[in-house]
Amino acid sequence: MTWMCGVTLRDRKSSEELRKRLGIVSVSSMMSRRRLRWFGHVERKNADDWVSACRKLEVEGERGRGRGRKSWKECVANDMRKLKLKQEDAQDRAFWASGILGDRPTRASAEKRTLKR
Secondary structure, X not given: OOEEOOEEHHXXXXXXXXXXXXXXXXXXXXXXXXXHHHHHHHHOOOOOOHHHHHHOOOOOOOOOOOOOOOOXXXXXXXXXXXXXXXXXXXXXXXXXXXXXXXXXXXXXXXHHHHXXX
């Protein structure tokens, strides 16, 4: 019988409980973090950069019936709403990283702590 962290299938523990025991985050929260990291990176780029210009493109043409697929912008807006972040917050790299990572320390916050000593 196989087991993970001392738990067998017979113990009937949820995946969420096992992730907490092992310190592993869920795939959806990891994807949210990665999206927001990329958004912050792109948001801090110069306005004349080609990446910034591509973000504002509108696709021409007719849409089909029904609701379209969820766009990247909608995903980012939903992620920011969950973490109570604003678009302007992305300009402060340390604040943005701490907002995304939550209670995990960032490299920037560690550098600030060492500089204060």
